[in-house]
Amino acid sequence: MTTEAPRATELDALLSSPSFFDDPYPAYAAARAHDPVHWCEPWAAWVVTGYDANVEVMRHPDRFSSAGYELAMLESIERTRPGSSPALVAHYSTQVLSITDPPVHTRLRRLLVASFTPRVVERLRPRVEELIGELLDDIDGPTADLLGDFAYPLPALVIGELLGVPREDQPSFTRWSADLVAFVGTGATDPARAVTAEQSMAEFRDYLGPLIHARRQRPTDDLLGLLAAPSRDVDRLTDDELIATCVTLLFAGHETTANLIGNGLLALLRHPGQLAVLHDDASLMTGAVEELLRYDSPVQRNRRRAVSDVELGGRHIRQDDRVLAFLGAANRDPGMFDEPDRLDVRRAAGRHMAFGHGIHYCVGAALSRLEAPIALDALLRRWPRMALADEPIRWKPNIAFRGLEELRVTLD
Numbered sequence: 179m180t181t182e183a184p185r186a187t188e189l190d191a192l193l194s195s196p197s198f199f200d201d202p203y204p205a206y207a208a209a210r211a212h213d214p215v216h217w218c219e220p221w222a223a224w225v226v227t228g229y230d231a232n233v234e235v236m237r238h239p240d241r242f243s244s245a246g247y248e249l250a251m252l253e254s255i256e257r258t259r260p261g262s263s264p265a266l267v268a269h270y271s272t273q274v275l276s277i278t279d280p281p282v283h284t285r286l287r288r289l290l291v292a293s294f295t296p297r298v299v300e301r302l303r304p305r306v307e308e309l310i311g312e313l314l315d316d317i318d319g320p321t322a323d324l325l326g327d328f329a330y331p332l333p334a335l336v337i338g339e340l341l342g343v344p345r346e347d348q349p350s351f352t353r354w355s356a357d358l359v360a361f362v363g364t365g366a367t368d369p370a371r372a373v374t375a376e377q378s379m380a381e382f383r384d385y386l387g388p389l390i391h392a393r394r395q396r397p398t399d400d401l402l403g404l405l406a407a408p409s410r411d412v413d414r415l416t417d418d419e420l421i422a423t424c425v426t427l428l429f430a431g432h433e434t435t436a437n438l439i440g441n442g443l444l445a446l447l448r449h450p451g452q453l454a455v456l457h458d459d460a461s462l463m464t465g466a467v468e469e470l471l472r473y474d475s476p477v478q479r480n481r482r483r484a485v486s487d488v489e490l491g492g493r494h495i496r497q498d499d500r501v502l503a504f505l506g507a508a509n510r511d512p513g514m515f516d517e518p519d520r521l522d523v524r525r526a527a528g529r530h531m532a533f534g535h536g537i538h539y540c541v542g543a544a545l546s547r548l549e550a551p552i553a554l555d556a557l558l559r560r561w562p563r564m565a566l567a568d569e570p571i572r573w574k575p576n577i578a579f580r581g582l583e584e585l586r587v588t589l590d
Contacts, residue, residue: 342400
């Protein structure tokens with residue numbers, strides 16, 4: 179007996195259903211099997227779910243541009259509410275690493291990578307361990323929300339340390355990050371989220387301006403100081419570019435790491451056999467994090483725009499069409515991973531696309547890979563018999579960043 183392929187309207191219903199946020203992987207599997215480059219009418223975009231097609235999109239910025247997507251969303255909002263988003267427009271009109279193509283992207287990445295080195299990241303290790311210990315010490319059972327109490331505040335604190343901002347100001351980072359992520363993670367234009375994101379963007383830009391001015395006058399050895407310091411060559415980030423870079427580091431780096439820890443811990447608690455493997459051999463944790471990244475990727479999709487008419491997966495994509503490259507779907511492609519829906523903390527690392535691919539490979543990947551193994555190991559050692567509380571699991575309604583609303587557990 180053969181299974182009839184779903185019609186386009188059925189795939190659209192799967193991809194845009196509220197249940198998609200709870201578990202997007204059945205929808206990915208249906209699209210990947212029957213229409214891996216699918217025009218999704220509700221999102222007015224091409225949905226790319228196969229591994230090879232995702233690689234094609236991410237590897238060729240000359241065909242699939244990173245620029246202009248967010249501005250197009252804002253332009254539609256500005257047409258109905260003129261002047262409502264000045265801070266967002268200022269950010270997305272600036273040359274930002276994540277939304278530029280070569281040669282602009284090449285210049286920005288060179289300037290950032292020159293300061294955001296592995297040495298700078300590794301230097302944070304002792305402080306990351308201290309922050310984890312402090313957060314865990316503040317948790318008092320018998321139950322806790324390990325997302326709100328631990329996984330979500332931790333990356334904001336670490337990014338604050340990285341940038342050299344005062345500890346008392348760092349909680350604001352969490353709010354700014356959440357509001358910006360909610361805006362960029364919509365499938366379609368959402369004016370209500372734009373209003374909230376506008377306020378947070380304005381506050382963050384106003385906050386960063388004086389800090390950057392101070393670092394220009396007196397450089398420090400934190401990342402913000404290194405980026406703001408006078409350059410030996412004639413080129414350096416402008417104030418607007420530096421503000422935009424810090425904003426991107428905040429909401430992308432914070433949300434990615436928080437969701438990696440939250441999603442990863444949930445996956446382990448739902449797979450006690452795999453959890454037991456890590457209890458028996460903690461040396462597997464670094465490799466296990468790579469599997470957790472693949473299994474339930476904290477970043478599910480990247481947005482692109484077709485530069486000109488192009489063929490992809492047998493489909494004709496027209497110039498300026500929007501393209502959604504679903505990394506989470508690529509990471510469950512059975513053509514690339516054996517039994518992709520099975521969690522296996524001993525699985526050989528590599529090939530997953532959780533941090534993207536090509537020139538836009540996540541510049542903060544090393545920071546997430548520093549924090550997550552330390553955090554998960556500390557949690558498992560502190561409460562070796564923790565278990566999921568008897569409460570429903572709720573996911574944020576976001577197609578870009580996959581993360582929980584909370585993660586309630588019983589502690590022991």
